[in-house]
Amino acid sequence: xxxxxxxxxxxxxxxxxxxxxxxxxxxxxxxxxxxxxxxxxxxxxxxxxxxxxxxxxxxxxxxxxxxxxxxxxxxxxxxxxxxxxxxxxxxxxxxxxxxxxxxxxxxxxxxxxxxxxxxxxxxxxxxxxxxxxxxxxxxxxxxxxxxxxxxxxxxxxxxxxxxxxxxxxxxxxxxxxxxxxxxxxxxxxxxxxxxxxxxxxxxxxxxxxxxxxxxxxxxxxxxxxxxxxxxxxxxxxxxxxxxxxxxxxxxxxxxxxxxxxxxxxxxxxxxxxxxxxxxxxxxxxxxxxxxxxxxxxxxxxxxxxxxxxxxxxxxxx
Amino acid sequence: xxxxxxxxxxxxxxxxxxxxxxxxxxxxxxxxxxxxxxxxxxxxxxxxxxxxxxxxxxxxxxxxxxxxxxxxxxxxxxxxxxxxxxxxxxxxxxxxxxxxxxxxxxxxxxxxxxxxxxxxxxxxxxxxxxxxxxxxxxxxxxxxxxxxxxxxxxxxxxxxxxxxxxxxxxxxxxxxxxxxxxxxxxxxxxxxxxxxxxxxxxxxxxxxxxxxxxxxxxxxxxxxxxxxxxxxxxxxxxxxxxxxxxxxxxxxxxxxxxxxxxxxxxxxxxxxxxxxxxxxxxxxxxxxxxxxxxxxxxxxxxxxxxxxxxxxxxxxx
Numbered sequence: 001x002x003x004x005x006x007x008x009x010x011x012x013x014x015x016x017x018x019x020x021x022x023x024x025x026x027x028x029x030x031x032x033x034x035x036x037x038x039x040x041x042x043x044x045x046x047x048x049x050x051x052x053x054x055x056x057x058x059x060x061x062x063x064x065x066x067x068x069x070x071x072x073x074x075x076x077x078x079x080x081x082x083x084x085x086x087x088x089x090x091x092x093x094x095x096x097x098x099x100x101x102x103x104x105x106x107x108x109x110x111x112x113x114x115x116x117x118x119x120x121x122x123x124x125x126x127x128x129x130x131x132x133x134x135x136x137x138x139x140x141x142x143x144x145x146x147x148x149x150x151x152x153x154x155x156x157x158x159x160x161x162x163x164x165x166x167x168x169x170x171x172x173x174x175x176x177x178x179x180x181x182x183x184x185x186x187x188x189x190x191x192x193x194x195x196x197x198x199x200x201x202x203x204x205x206x207x208x209x210x211x212x213x214x215x216x217x218x219x220x221x222x223x224x225x226x227x228x229x230x231x232x233x234x235x236x237x238x239x240x241x242x243x244x245x246x247x248x249x250x251x252x253x254x255x256x257x258x259x260x261x262x263x264x265x266x267x268x269x270x271x272x273x274x275x276x277x278x279x280x281x282x283x284x285x286x287x288x289x290x291x292x293x294x295x296x297x298x299x300x301x302x303x304x305x306x307x308x309x310x311x312x313x314x315x316x317x
Numbered sequence: 318x319x320x321x322x323x324x325x326x327x328x329x330x331x332x333x334x335x336x337x338x339x340x341x342x343x344x345x346x347x348x349x350x351x352x353x354x355x356x357x358x359x360x361x362x363x364x365x366x367x368x369x370x371x372x373x374x375x376x377x378x379x380x381x382x383x384x385x386x387x388x389x390x391x392x393x394x395x396x397x398x399x400x401x402x403x404x405x406x407x408x409x410x411x412x413x414x415x416x417x418x419x420x421x422x423x424x425x426x427x428x429x430x431x432x433x434x435x436x437x438x439x440x441x442x443x444x445x446x447x448x449x450x451x452x453x454x455x456x457x458x459x460x461x462x463x464x465x466x467x468x469x470x471x472x473x474x475x476x477x478x479x480x481x482x483x484x485x486x487x488x489x490x491x492x493x494x495x496x497x498x499x500x501x502x503x504x505x506x507x508x509x510x511x512x513x514x515x516x517x518x519x520x521x522x523x524x525x526x527x528x529x530x531x532x533x534x535x536x537x538x539x540x541x542x543x544x545x546x547x548x549x550x551x552x553x554x555x556x557x558x559x560x561x562x563x564x565x566x567x568x569x570x571x572x573x574x575x576x577x578x579x580x581x582x583x584x585x586x587x588x589x590x591x592x593x594x595x596x597x598x599x600x601x602x603x604x605x606x607x608x609x610x611x612x613x614x615x616x617x618x619x620x621x622x623x624x625x626x627x628x629x630x631x632x633x634x
Contacts, residue, residue: 088481091420091474095412103408142473144480149473156459156466157408163461164405 003115003230006030007072009059009079009105012037014182015120015174015222016078022223024050033057033068060101062108069108076226077105077119080147084125085274087147098150103157110165118229119158120222122151123173123240123281124214134282137173137238144274155238162237170229172222175242175281179219179301180308190252191216191302195309198262208271210250213278215242218296218304228290236289242281243294255299259306320432320547323347324389326376326396326422329354331499332437332491332539333395339540341367350374350385377418379425386425393543394422394436397464401442402591404464415467420474427482435546436475437539439468440490440557440598441531451599454490454555461591472555479554487546489539492559492598495618496536497625507569508533508619512626515579525588527567530595532559535613535621545607553606559598560611572616576623 006023010016011032023030031053057064059079069075081097082090102119109117125148127139143149158169182188184196197204225241247255253264286292296304323340327333328349340347348370374381376396386392398414399407419436426434442465444456460466475486499505501513514521542558564572570581603609613621 088477091424092417095417095420099416100409100412103412107408142476144477146474146477149470149477152473153466153470156469157463159459160405160461160463160466 003074004029005072005074007068007075008032009068009075009077010034011054011078013078014179014188015177015219016076017181018179018219018223019076019078019226020052022227024052026050029053031055031068031072033059033064059105060097062104065101065105066108069105069112069114071112073114074116074230075105075109075114075118077102077117082147082150084122084145084147087145087150091146094146094150099153099157102154106157106161106167110161110167114167116168116170116230117158118226119154119169119171120226121155121171121173121238122148123175123242124279126152126173127279129276130279133278134244134280135240136282137240137285144276159237169237170232171238172225172229172241173238173281174222174225175215175217175240175279177217177219177222179305182219182305184309189216190214190249191256191305192309194252194256194264195260195302195306196313198256198260198264199306199309199313201262203265203267204253205267205269206249206253207269207275209268210253210266211248211277212275213246213248213280215245215280216247216252216298216301217241217243217294218301220296221294224295225286225290225292228286228292232290234289236285239286239290240281240283241286241292242283243298244281244283245298246278246280247298251298252302255302256306258299259303260310320391321346322389322391324385324392325349326385326392326394327351328371328395330395331496331505332494332536333393334498335496335536335540336393336395336543337369339544341369343367346370348372348385348389350376350381376422377414379421382418382422383425386422386429386431388429390431391433391547392422392426392431392435394419394434399464399467401439401462401464404462404467408463411463411467416470416474419471423474423478423484427478427484431484433485433487433547434475435543436471436486436488437543438472438488438490438555439465440492440559441596443469443490444596446593447596450595451561451597452557453599454557454602461593476554486554487549488555489542489546489558490555490598491539491542492532492534492557492596494534494536494539496622499536499622501626506533507531507566508573508622511569511573511581512577512619512623515573515577515581516623516626516630518579520582520584521570522584522586523566523570524586524592526585527570527583528565528594529588529592530563530565530597532562532597533564533569533615533618534558534560534611535618538611538613541612542603542607542609545603545609549607551606553602556603556607557598557600558603558609559600560615561598561600562615563595563597564615568615569619572619573623575616576620577627
C-alpha cells in the first residue's frame with residue numbers, strides 16, 4: 001500500500017475502529033471522521049506506529065465530508081445511518097442520509113483526487129431471497145429492505161464515479177459480522193444479543209423455530225479483507241466477505257452457552273415475514289482474487305467475543 | 318381491465334398523453350397529474366368515451382401526490398425529472414426528485430389501497446455497456462448515468478412495496494421511443510431532432526461516425542405494451558419494450574431524408590465517451606408473457622411522425 005493518508009468514515013464504530021487500529025498498527029497515517037463520542041467512550045488504543053487524526057463531524061454534512069476527504073488518497077467507508085430491520089419505516093431518511101450522503105462523498109473525493117474507496121456493503125441484505133443454496137456475487141440483487149436497496153444503489157454510484165473520474169472502488173458485501181465492540185442492544189446481530197443476554201442473565205427471543213441460517217464472520221476476518229481490498233489490482237470490484245458457512249440460531253445459542261457456561265432462557269416467537277430461511281455467501285471470488293480466506297472459526301470467534309464482553313460488562317458496572 | 322379509475326402521472330407528456338388518450342378511448346375514467354400547462358398547449362383531444370380529470374400539480378410535491386392517488390386503483394407512472402445525458406451533472410436532484418418522489422408515491426399508493434402500478438423504466442440506460450449482442454431482462458444492470466441508476470433503484474422499491482403491501486407492479490424498460498408530440502429540442506432523442514432539423518432547414522450534429530446503433534420504438538407500440546401490462550396476471554414484473562431491431566444514426570438520417578424528401582446537412586463531431594456502440598433490446602419475454610409485439614415498422618413510424626411534425630411546425634408559425 002503506497003497511500004499517503006487513509007480516511008476511515010465511521011472510525012469509532014464496530015468495524016471502523018478495528019480497521020483503523022489495523023492501519024495504525026502497520027504504521028499508516030489515518031484520519032477518522034465520526035460523530036462526537038459520548039463521555040467515557042473508549043477509542044482504539046492498541047499499540048500504533050502510525051499517526052491518528054480524529055475529526056468529529058457528521059457523514060451527512062457535506063461541509064464535514066469536504067474537509068474530511070481533503071489530503072486523503074484512500075477512504076474506507078464504514079458508515080451506515082440505518083438498520084436493516086427498521087429502514088423500511090423511513091425510506092426517505094435512508095435515501096437522504098446513506099445514498100445522497102455517499103454521492104456527496106464521491107463528488108468530493110473525485111474532486112480532491114482520491115484514488116480508491118473501499119465500501120462496506122451488505123451481503124446479508126443486498127441479494128434478497130436466495131435462489132441458490134450459497135450466494136455468489138452474480139446472484140440477482142432483489143433486496144427486501146430499503147437498507148439493502150440503498151447499499152445496492154451506492155454500489156452503482158461507485159461504479160459510475162469510477163468510470164467518470166477514475167476513483168477506483170471495491171465493495172465488500174459482508175455477511176453477518178460479529179466480534180468485540182459490537183453493540184449488544186439488538187442493533188447489530190444475534191451473536192452479540194445472545195452473548196449479552198447470557199452474561200447479563202436475561203432471556204432471549206427467537207423468531208420462528210431457531211432454524212434460520214446465517215453466515216457469521218469475525219471482525220478480524222473483515223479487517224483482513226479490507227487490507228486485501230486496499231492493495232487489490234485485478235478487475236473485479238465486488239466481493240462477498242463471509243465465513244462461507246451457515247449456522248442456525250440454535251447453533252449460535254449452543255456456541256454461546258458453550259463459551260459462557262451459561263444456559264440461555266429462550267422465548268420462541270412467531271417467525272417474521274422478512275426473515276429469509278438461509279443466507280450464506282459463496283466466498284470463492286474473494287479467495288481467488290484477493291487471496292483472502294476467513295481464519296477465525298465460529299467457536300473460537302464466539303469464545304473470543306465472550307471474553308471481551310465479560311470484561312466489558314465488568315467495566316460498565 | 319376492471320379498474321375503477323386510472324391515474325396517469327405525466328399525462329400531458331410525450332408518452333403519458335398517448336397513454337391517456339388510449340385509456341379514454343376505451344371508455345375508462347382517467348385522472349392525470351401534470352404541471353400547469355404553458356399557454357396554448359394542446360391536450361389530448363381524440364374522441365373519448367371515458368371521463369378525464371386533470372389535476373395540476375407537481376410529482377415531487379407529496380401533498381399533490383397524496384391527492385392524486387386518492388380513489389385511483391391503478392397508476393401509470395410516466396414522469397421523469399431528468400435526462401440521461403445531464404443527470405450526472407446534479408445527481409442529488411435526480412435522487413431527490415425521481416427516487417424520493419417515487420418512494421412517496423409508493424407509500425401513498427399503498428396506503429390508499431391502489432392495486433397496480435405500471436412504471437415506464439429505461440431500457441436504453443439501465444443496462445449500461447452491453448455484454449451480449451441483444452440485451453435481455455436478465456442482463457447485468459450497470460448504468461453509466463445517474464438517470465439509469467435512479468430508474469433501477471425505483472424498480473427495486475417497486476419490488477419492495479409489492480412484497481410489503483401487495484401493490485403489484487410492472488416495469489416496462491422502454492428503448493428509444495419516438496413519435497408524435499416528442500420534443501424536437503434535443504431532449505428526447507435522435508429521430509425527433511433529425512426530423513425537426515430536416516423540416517426547419519437546420520444542420521444536425523452527429524457524434525462519432527454515425528454508426529451508433531439504437532432500438533427505436535414507436536409510441537403506439539409503447540401504448541399497446543402499457544395496455545398489455547395493465548391486464549397481465551403472470552409472474553414476471555420487468556419487460557423490455559423495444560422494436561428488437563437496431564438502426565444506426567445513419568439509418569435514421571436515411572429514413573428522415575426518405576420521409577421528408579429533404580437532404581440533411583450533417584456535421585460530424587468527436588464521439589462521446591458515454592455513448593455505447595450498440596443498444597438493442599431482446600423483446601422475447603414481452604412477446605411470450607404479455608402477448609405483445611411491436612407493429613409499427615421503422616420506415617412507417619418515421620413517415621407518420623414526419624407528417625405530424627410538418628403539421629405541427631406549420632401550426633407553430
